[in-house]
Amino acid sequence: MLVRVNTAHRHPIDGHLAAVAGDRAFCSAFRYRRGTEIFGEGEDAEYVYQINSGAVRTYKLLPDGRRQINAFHLPGDMFGFENNETHRFTAEAIVETDVRIMTRSNLLGAMPNQATGPQHLIGFVTQNLQHAENHMLLLGRKTSLEKVAAFLLEMDDRLAHPTVMDLPMTRRDIADYLGLTLETVSRALSILRDDQVLRFDGTTQRRLEVLDRDRLSKLDA
Amino acid sequence: MLVRVNTAHRHPIDGHLAAVAGDRAFCSAFRYRRGTEIFGEGEDAEYVYQINSGAVRTYKLLPDGRRQINAFHLPGDMFGFENNETHRFTAEAIVETDVRIMTRSNLLGAMPNQATGPQHLIGFVTQNLQHAENHMLLLGRKTSLEKVAAFLLEMDDRLAHPTVMDLPMTRRDIADYLGLTLETVSRALSILRDDQVLRFDGTTQRRLEVLDRDRLSKLDA
DNA sequence: CGACGTGTTGAAGTCCTTCAAGTGAGGTGG
């Protein structure tokens, strides 16, 4: 499973949720099974979540079912914080996932007691915005191969360049993240495999090793 | 020219910049000619801007020149505020544009004096994030006709549903905002014109009237 | 074991892009 070690992409709000919010904050644990909805688009934003283990996808749907995944969240990541009262997208556990939960009011109530509270919050939202801006460039202007290369580099980076990556998401998840179909993602991965840029590890197609990061970077525009 | 009247999309930081930041803040005016760069990606974020009149595009470029426009900014809009020290994209005046400028440090220094300062800032960033999230769905999962319909609805809404819209941006700008080519945008607009959804006003193709907002909404997924 | 979920690969199709030509408005200079 994925283990979060990297510091480059670390959230400003890091470490244990309760530690950030202060002692008064109440923080409890929860477990979601694979495929379970954590919260839905439009629901009241009662809680803020931090992943202990597992992985989460957040996405929006069009009326006819077309899906756009905004982001994948890995251990250590915080998600579900909304400035307004309701969630702007749906969150689902990709695999069995352990999270820490704190009520929004507890977090907000505890924050101002610490001088760095509001800065942390702005930093968190800003980081999400930055990711979204980069992703708009990817979605609007990159080719399928560039998209898949960028995805692999992002995962590789967030997993601190492990020798083998064990991706929690399906090809369809990747496709809905990159604005492609699952077949196109599969084809792109096959091309990269044939070009010796990556290697599938074992029988499962989710475990792979990046063999040539330089070439991958060049492929990503 | 565009006149900002609408309240629905109004920024939390509204009204005159200096009024928001407090009396101590120093705020000056500046004018940019059509096509001029206001700031570049990677530059130090010294100033925060608010548009008095005109229009601004913010965008990112790929090494080979492919461009993705994140957002169009109209009178009343604030832009250029970065939580980190450098600008994450380039800003250019689309037409002759008057802005109010305040140094980042002045704004940040004056903000905490007002109880609502940090909330305003978070709200501003959150609003940008919300727009980016919706735009990712558009870029990744909508068809060309849906994209153009969504663009028209967005402009119509931000201009408070005027009888005639006078768009400041070119077809290429619209295309780079929607992840399309200018020809595809032009074709989509022609289809909408032929279908009596909109009408071009006069000889210039930038001035147009939305004839059927309901049909436009249905076309936008 | 057989059913299902996931992934790969091929072939056909389609939407958008690319290439190309033509129109019209606006600006410049002789």
Next chain:
DNA sequence: CCACCTCACTTGAAGGACTTCAACACGTCG
């Protein structure tokens, strides 16, 4: 004042990248 240039836009035709449809392989799990 108008020829001339340029820029923005439209429209057609051809091409291509990605999607859609389809078949098959492999692991997992009831």
